[in-house]
Amino acid sequence: MIELSDVRKVFPARRGAGEVVAVDGVSLSVARGEFAGVVGPSGSGKSTLARLVNLLERPTSGTVAVDGQVLTDLDEDGVRQARRSVGMIFQHFHLLDSRTAAGNVEHPLELAGMGRAERRRRVAELLDLVGLADRHGSRPAQLSGGQKQRVAIARALAARPTVLLCDEATSALDPASTAGVLDLLRTVRAELGLTVLLITHEMAVVKAVCDSAVLMSDGRVVDGGPLAEVLTRPDSPLAAQLVPAPPVDPADGDLVAVTVTDAAPEGQVLRVLAGELGLSVEVAGGSVESVAGHRFGRLLLRVQGDDGGRLDTALARLRADGALVERAVPGGRRPLPGADDEPEQPAEPDVQQLADAPEVQR
């Protein structure tokens, strides 16, 4: 398990005077066996956060503990020892070009002083685990990107770590190789009971493998939690990143934004608007998908035939019944009748705010 408590990392600026606060008071707990994602825009501190977990970077302040051992209390020797329980893989694999696949996996075992016969046995076992038993003699240049990452995973697992850090591990891979590597990570997590912290800018990766995720911005964690819980909060910026709101085109006429959750399915909205009111309703955009075993989506409905304000009344009633619906207008939400009379109601998702949520970029 990983526990960061109020961790801060300040670097001297690379250019000129001053300093950069890369990680700014982050507390994070990842349970044993959990697959946790870290997302956020470029420069938000994701990679630094990963490097703080195995103390490749020492925090300026705060504590880092792995499996109950407080790494920040250890001296350099202690950290070197403890680092064996934390494997790491990177976007560009970091393999030794001069060595074969087997030689790369063997390298950390040599450094750890393991005997030759035992090393050979362990390397064969690891290459088998990652599905590359037949490529043990291939050099990195003879392997595809996906195969190189498999070798890197085997190498990271050589010292039997309990935690695996993945820093943009699939970002240099094509979709098929990404799927293969994610499958492998899922398998090794299940078979070895690993705790995985996965840094990525790819929301599809988070949705495919993570149990939980945090969203970073300017060195801070601004949102996060188990995905199943995050997705029950339609106003969550992380949920908006996972399933973005479709763009609103005012030329489309009456548009209704529906946030779909397990507790607020879209069927009730469609029944009222199309069935009860007899309005013409079609889907103008959006999607509904399964994330971490839960339905979640954002739909934009184009509604025609509202000649007497029946739509607003119906939306207010649907909202009172728990549906997550509102008028979708560019530049902000149009208040529904009565909305201002109910200050005690929890804030509703603001469609434009969700659409404007910071894009994850690289």
Ligand SMILES: Nc1ncnc2c1ncn2[C@@H]1O[C@H](COP(=O)(O)OP(=O)(O)OP(=O)(O)O)[C@@H](O)[C@H]1O
């Ligand atoms: N060694 C360093 N020296 C100075 N500044 C650094 C150093 N490492 C990171 N930074 C700065 O800290 C901030 C966070 O960087 P970091 O690489 O952790 O972000 P990131 O979210 O991983 O970004 P990206 O997705 O682009 O890799 C950035 O402003 C970066 O320039």
